[in-house]
Amino acid sequence: MKSERIFDYVRDVDTALIINGGENQIDKTFFYITGAKSGIFEGSALFIRPDEVKIITSxxxxxxxxxxxxxxxxxxTRDEFNEIIKKIFENHTNIGINYSAVSLEQYKNILKIIPDKEFIDISQSxxxxxxxxxxxxxxxIREAAKIASDSLEDVIPKIREGMTEIELAAEVVYAMMKNGASGESFSTIVAFGKNSSMPHYFPGKTKLKKGDFVxxxxxxVYQRYCSDTTRTMVFGRASEEQKEIYEIVKRAQHESMxxxxxNVNGRDIDKIAxxxxxxxxYKGRFIHSLGHGVGLDVHDHAALSPSYDFVLKSNMVVTDEPGIYVPEVGGVRIxxxxxxxxxxxEQLTTSTKDLIEL
Known part of the structure; x- marks a missing residue:
């Protein structure tokens, strides 16, 4: 049971409460433990012990x-919910709480329902x-990565002069869902031309023209698990500068990956790229960390960063995503x-990394 693994990392606690709030306060740990394939589970909770899981829901x-x-x-009713929580935890004094996923309002409500308990932060565990x-x-995750890779191949033939960034983003999302995704793991970024120099750009009404980076x-998302991938292309013939930037990023990714x-430290991998x-x-134009963990959250945890001491372990899934960003020129990320x-x-996303000239 996945609940058992949580208690492997914590002392003096053998019982925990995982609690969900509204739509924007859902603890992904709820789905990590239960494996629920459907449902949102707003306002629901879990009573967990190493060998026991109870779902409290509407x-x-x-x-x-x-x-x-x-x-x-x-x-x-909420009164019934409160009574269930009181009863199920009545014989437990020390209760683990995922502090990183609980709002102040939720925490205050818990204190009102079961005020005589010692709450222990188990978020790190x-x-x-x-x-x-x-x-x-x-x-x-492997299936989510496959869906993403296959979808790019479906989308490339649909890229045309004059289409907007929003239109292309819509094509990407449509292709993923057609190929089996339940949705996008984050708001899809599509950036044309100089807009590609902003790593977290939001697609707009900019129209595609010859010579643009794409x-x-x-x-x-596949059964709640995420993939995350980036490809950069050129619409038309790439300039020498575009080719140069692209090949540097491609080499940085290859040599780091x-x-x-x-047992290799993530910051050492970042340093290579x-x-x-x-x-x-282009010194100084790589302006973010090399990678992060991927799982139920698209940014599951820190991983490959110059400022983070992080030792990689087998069966972690991380991204490797170097980039060069030049304002008023554009950017490349792979x-x-x-x-x-x-x-x-094992590289899970598999679409080509050769420079594509559309």
């Missing part, structure tokens, strides 16, 4: 909850458990999802 989610195979307790993916999680940063394996870029006239292995890595 009639709205009853069917989805029972499909998990875990014990289910149904409430009809949850993070540690979720970093190492189990086989079923890897399978889902940067697409996107990901698919081949060093990914268990950063040193390659900084050895060129990003792939990578499964860390004992003696190397």
């Amino acid at each position: 009639e709205l989610e009853e069917q989805a909850a029972r499909e998990t195979g875990y014990d289910v307790i149904i409430f009809k 949850i993070l540690e458990a979720r970093k190492i993916k189990e086989d079923d999680e890897i399978s889902k 940067l697409i940063d996107y990901g698919a 081949i060093k990914i394996k268990e 950063r040193d390659i870029i900084d050895s060129t006239k 990003e792939d999802d990578v499964l860390v292995k004992k003696d190397g890595y």
Whole structure:
């Protein structure tokens, strides 16, 4: 049971409460533990012990909850919910809480429902458990990566002069869902021309023209697990400067990725890519970390960063995404999802990294 792994990293606690608020306060750990394939589970909770999971939810989610195979307790009103929480935790003094996913309002409500308890922050324990993916999680991420890779191949023939960034973003999302995704893992980024120099650009009404960079940063969700990939192309013939930038980024990614394996520090992987870029006239134009963890959240945890001491372990999934960003010129980013292995890595996203001239 995944709940058991959480308690591997925590002391003096053998019981925990995972609680969801409204739509924007859903703790992904709820789905990590239960594996629920359907449902939103707003206002629901979990009672967890190393060998026990109980889902406390409303009639709205009853069917989805029972499909998990875990014990289910149904409430009809918030008063009923409060009474269930009181009763189920009445014989437990120390209770683990995922502080990083609980709002102040939620925490105050918990204190009102069960005021006589000692609450212990287990957010770090949850993070540690979720970093190492189990086989079923890897399978889902691998499928999400495949969907993303296949979808890009479907979209490329539809790229045309005069289309807007928003139109292309819509094509990407449509292709992913047609290929089996339940949605996009984050708001798809499409940036044309000089807009590609902004790593977190929001697509707008800019129209595609000859000579533009076309940067697409996107990901698919499959059974709640994410992928995250970026490809950069040129619409028409690439200039010498565009080719130069692209080849530097491609080399930085290749040289850093081949060093990914268990027990290597993520900041050392970042340094490989950063040193390659900084050895060129584009020094200082790589303006973000090399990569992050991927899982139930598209940014599951920190991973490859110059400022983060992080040792890679087998069955982590991380991104490798160097980039060069030149204001008023454009930017290139190449990003792939990578499964860390004992003696190397497996690249999960597979679309071509050769420079495509559309």
